[in-house]
Amino acid sequence: ALISTTPMLEKAKQDKHGIVAFNVHSFDSIFWVLEAAAELKSPVILQTTVGTVTSLGAENIVAVAKAASEYYNIPTGLHLDHCTNFEVIKEAIRAGYTSVMIDASMHPFEVNVAETKKVMDLAKSLGVNVEAELGKVGGVEDDIVVAEEDAEKAVPEECKQFIELTGVPTLAPAIGTAHGIYKGKPKIDFDRIAKIAELVDVPLVLHGGSAIPEEEVRHCVSLGMAKVNVSTELKNAYSEAIRQHFLDDPDALDPRAYLQKAKEAAKEMAKSKIRMVGSEGKV
Ligand code: 13P
Ligand code: ZN
Ligand code: NA
Numbered sequence: 001a002l003i004s005t006t007p008m009l010e011k012a013k014q015d016k017h018g019i020v021a022f023n024v025h026s027f028d029s030i031f032w033v034l035e036a037a038a039e040l041k042s043p044v045i046l047q048t049t050v051g052t053v054t055s056l057g058a059e060n061i062v063a064v065a066k067a068a069s070e071y072y073n074i075p076t077g078l079h080l081d082h083c084t085n086f087e088v089i090k091e092a093i094r095a096g097y098t099s100v101m102i103d104a105s106m107h108p109f110e111v112n113v114a115e116t117k118k119v120m121d122l123a124k125s126l127g128v129n130v131e132a133e134l135g136k137v138g139g140v141e142d143d144i145v146v147a148e149e150d151a152e153k154a155v156p157e158e159c160k161q162f163i164e165l166t167g168v169p170t171l172a173p174a175i176g177t178a179h180g181i182y183k184g185k186p187k188i189d190f191d192r193i194a195k196i197a198e199l200v201d202v203p204l205v206l207h208g209g210s211a212i213p214e215e216e217v218r219h220c221v222s223l224g225m226a227k228v229n230v231s232t233e234l235k236n237a238y239s240e241a242i243r244q245h246f247l248d249d250p251d252a253l254d255p256r257a258y259l260q261k262a263k264e265a266a267k268e269m270a271k272s273k274i275r276m277v278g279s280e281g282k283v
Helices: 007-015 027-039 050-056 058-072 085-097 110-125 156-166 191-199 214-222 230-250 255-277
Strands: 017-024 044-048 076-083 099-102 129-134 138-141 143-147 169-172 202-205 224-230
Touching: 007 076, 007 085, 007 129, 007 169, 017 129, 017 255, 027 044, 027 058, 027 214, 027 230, 044 050, 044 129, 050 058, 050 076, 050 085, 050 099, 058 076, 058 085, 058 099, 076 085, 076 129, 085 099, 085 110, 099 110, 099 214, 110 129, 110 156, 129 156, 156 169, 156 191, 169 191, 191 202, 202 214, 214 224, 214 255, 224 230, 230 255
Parallel strands: 017 044, 017 224, 044 076, 076 099, 099 129, 129 169, 169 202, 202 224
Antiparallel strands: 138 143
């Protein structure tokens, strides 16, 4: 079964390890991520953006994720990532997602609070986890594009106020990371994370998990960032393996051959991220 990510993340935070939330873009990658997690006996979160819901369908995603979680017998959450649209949130919850993100971070604080409360009213009684974002994470995540100069870090006092006003059980404060692969080096504001973690009790979420040095991710986790989002690196590993297969054999026609390469690459990437956050053996 798919389980709510609230207890999973609370436990991880207490135990001072992280849980990786992998963005999946295809049905096959759902199986590969769960196979990687099963081999390492690690709880895991699958997440999809709105673009992936549009492409694959919420009910199909739930059906496949549920079947795979039962087959691999691993605690698995299914999360809707960066959603700005209340109708899609309703659709995902109705289909069986166990966690949703309402991303109203582009709006003023009061609007973000109101939007998040609206989602909490719907999700809470159903045991569905809710994630909200404060500040603005830079970079590109599907159709959400934030230029570097528009990225904005979360204000610790506002994080505290936000939790008090909304009761949201997981919070993604922008702390200097960006979506995608960095051009330079990320400048993570560890002092800010520590300050936020001092003021709020809920598990925090690290967005933009690709291309951050391992020790910096571990530092974030140790400060209370229990959910670590990884999209770009997993997607790239998958696509690069297929690209290489066709470069080596331009006439390749058997999907099993190139998907096997994609599977090996994606699994290896997923395992390295699971080991990085310390959730190996935590089932
Ligand atoms: P990356 O693409 O940098 O891994 O970011 C993932 C993310 O934050 C998804 O919400
Ligand atoms: Zn993100
Ligand atoms: Na990133």
